[in-house]
Amino acid sequence: GIQVEQSPPDLILQEGANSTLRCNFSDSVNNLQWFHQNPWGQLINLFYIPSGTKQNGRLSATTVATERYSLLYISSSQTTDSGVYFCAVVGAGSTSYGKLTFGQGTILTVHP
Amino acid sequence: DTGVSQDPRHKITKRGQNVTFRCDPISEHNRLYWYRQTLGQGPEFLTYFQNEAQLEKSRLLSDRFSAERPKGSFSTLEIQRTEQGDSAMYLCALGGSYEQYFGPGTRLTVT
Numbered sequence: 556g557i558q559v560e561q562s563p564p565d566l567i568l569q570e571g572a573n574s575t576l577r578c579n580f581s582d583s584v585n586n587l588q589w590f591h592q593n594p595w596g597q598l599i600n601l602f603y604i605p606s607g608t609k610q611n612g613r614l615s616a617t618t619v620a621t622e623r624y625s626l627l628y629i630s631s632s633q634t635t636d637s638g639v640y641f642c643a644v645v646g647a648g649s650t651s652y653g654k655l656t657f658g659q660g661t662i663l664t665v666h667p
Numbered sequence: 668d669t670g671v672s673q674d675p676r677h678k679i680t681k682r683g684q685n686v687t688f689r690c691d692p693i694s695e696h697n698r699l700y701w702y703r704q705t706l707g708q709g710p711e712f713l714t715y716f717q718n719e720a721q722l723e724k725s726r727l728l729s730d731r732f733s734a735e736r737p738k739g740s741f742s743t744l745e746i747q748r749t750e751q752g753d754s755a756m757y758l759c760a761l762g763g764s765y766e767q768y769f770g771p772g773t774r775l776t777v778t
Contacts, residue, residue, distance in 0.1 A: 559709075586765065586766075588766060588767065590769075595771070596704075596756050596771065596772045596774065597769070597771050597772070598710075598758070598769040600766060600768060603765050603766040641709050641710075643709070643710075652698075652715045652717075652722055652723045653698060653700075653715070653762050653767070654700065654712040654715060654723065655700075655702075655710070655712065655760075655767060656712070657709030657710050657711070658709055659708065659709055660708075660709055
């Protein structure tokens with residue numbers, strides 16, 4: 556099946572700093588989503604971005620499907636940005652039924 | 668609000684007991700997924716329903732696990748004879764036109 560690798564595994568920032576999280580995937584995808592998992596375990600949708608660039612406030616994301624990677628940018632980080640960020644993809648195989656394959660996540664800690 | 672609730676939010680059970688979790692979409696969704704997330708890992712796919720039909724099951728879903736979606740609305744996931752390795756967060760997700768939206772999850776602890 557499709558493989559998803561995220562880097563870095565851990566990231567520690569001071570409030571106000573910028574960061575870039577990376578997601579590499581091993582095959583063509585029909586869907587790519589970025590999630591933020593809060594301390595209570597809730598997965599919060601950040602972006603649906605199988606290709607192209609999107610921005611939402613301080614967050615933006617870019618997916619280069621032909622090169623099989625996606626980047627999540629966080630600018631002017633805040634302590635509330637802390638948590639685990641997951642990239643998840645749906646492989647382009649016809650029998651996947653839309654199931655998401657997740658990376659291992661990036662644990663982000665923002666200090667005041 | 669992601670449009671899906673899960674019950675219970677936390678469950679502590681003793682090894683060997685049976686447990687059942689419920690996923691309730693607030694609105695109609697044809698596609699419903701169950702995932703499992705263990706500590707320090709990303710969620711892993713368990714099973715998928717298109718309306719009431721269970722169309723795909725992961726090999727993670729041993730014969731102790733069973734899932735249903737009897738009327739194509741809510742879904743249940745049952746684990747029989749729980750083992751300590753079943754301790755995890757169990758997540759339900761709904762498939763929209765493009766994205767999936769996750770419920771708050773049920774955290775299971777098997778003692």
